[in-house]
Amino acid sequence: MTLREIKELLDAEVLVGQNQLDKDVKSAFVADLMSDVLAFATSGSLLITGLTNPQVVRTADVLDIAAIIMGRGKKPSPETFQLAEELNIPIIATKYILFEISGRLYSKGIRGCIEKVGSK
Amino acid sequence: MRVDEKPIYEGTFTVTGGNFDNAGEVSSNIKSVLKRMGLSRDVVRKASLVAYESEINIVSYARKGMIRLRVVPESILIEAIDEGQGIADIELAMQPGYSTATDKIREMGFGAGMGLCNIKSFSDTFLISSEVGKGTYLKMIIKTNNRSLNS
Numbered sequence: 620m621t622l623r624e625i626k627e628l629l630d631a632e633v634l635v636g637q638n639q640l641d642k643d644v645k646s647a648f649v650a651d652l653m654s655d656v657l658a659f660a661t662s663g664s665l666l667i668t669g670l671t672n673p674q675v676v677r678t679a680d681v682l683d684i685a686a687i688i689m690g691r692g693k694k695p696s697p698e699t700f701q702l703a704e705e706l707n708i709p710i711i712a713t714k715y716i717l718f719e720i721s722g723r724l725y726s727k728g729i730r731g732c733i734e735k736v737g738s739k
Numbered sequence: 740m741r742v743d744e745k746p747i748y749e750g751t752f753t754v755t756g757g758n759f760d761n762a763g764e765v766s767s768n769i770k771s772v773l774k775r776m777g778l779s780r781d782v783v784r785k786a787s788l789v790a791y792e793s794e795i796n797i798v799s800y801a802r803k804g805m806i807r808l809r810v811v812p813e814s815i816l817i818e819a820i821d822e823g824q825g826i827a828d829i830e831l832a833m834q835p836g837y838s839t840a841t842d843k844i845r846e847m848g849f850g851a852g853m854g855l856c857n858i859k860s861f862s863d864t865f866l867i868s869s870e871v872g873k874g875t876y877l878k879m880i881i882k883t884n885n886r887s888l889n890s
Contacts, residue, residue: 651848652848652849652851652853653847653848653849654792654848654849654850654851654852654853654854654857655851655853656848657788657791657792657853657857658853658856658857658860662780662784668848670848672846672847672848673760673762673763674762674763674795674847674848674849675848677762677763677764677766677767677791678763678791678848680763680767680770680787681763681766681767681770681784681787681788681791682784682788683780683784698760706767
């Protein structure tokens with residue numbers, strides 16, 4: 620699925636990364652705990668979160684995350700926005716809650732970047 | 740890693756304790772340095788992750804510290820050295836889920852008690868020593884599996 624299709628599906632706003640809407644993604648990870656993201660998320664996945672501080676972008680950068688989806692109507696702080704622009708990491712903001720985001724994406728073929736802990 | 744081996748890269752990065760706004764900046768710099776060397780994505784990712792968790796630990800629990808990076812063709816050495824509260828029980832601190840994090844740390848999305856476990860699991864060699872009231876020393880080695888690096 621492209622970021623453009625995700626934007627439509629989630630009735631979302633692309634706050635950073637308008638130039639990357641053709642980027643294709645196949646997997647995702649959901650968490651508000653960045654240490655869990657670091658432990659389990661894989662590169663090229665979507666990071667779905669309700670956290671809005673700059674550490675979300677730092678974490679996404681470390682892992683080569685394809686895009687950050689901020690749910691529950693959350694918007695990045697000015698520092699977060701600036702850092703995402705600097706590191707060129709897309710931020711997509713939507714009012715859907717994380718469960719809805721996940722369900723909608725799953726129904727369109729996006730899968731968890733791992734199925735269970737301890738599996739590949 | 741042989742001690743006498745001439746490094747391709749050697750650098751020290753200062754980390755300030757309590758500076759939550761810039762936490763992760765050093766790791767981003769380390770990532771850029773490693774990327775430029777032409778290391779594989781997987782190796783860069785592991786090293787940046789290890790540096791990032793170490794940096795978060797210094798910001799969260801120490802007064803000040805530094806991260807030293809040394810790259811030789813076969814491996815990346817990352818050392819995180821801090822002056823701070825230290826760790827009383829290392830075995831306990833290494834347990835997944837064990838944490839002494841403050842609310843400030845948890846607000847950032849850390850403090851879940853996964854930091855040291857993550858550092859250990861993404862390193863090929865991991866060493867930790869600590870003295871209460873003095874500070875903590877972490878040593879991590881990540882193999883590069885790569886012999887053709889740009890200096």
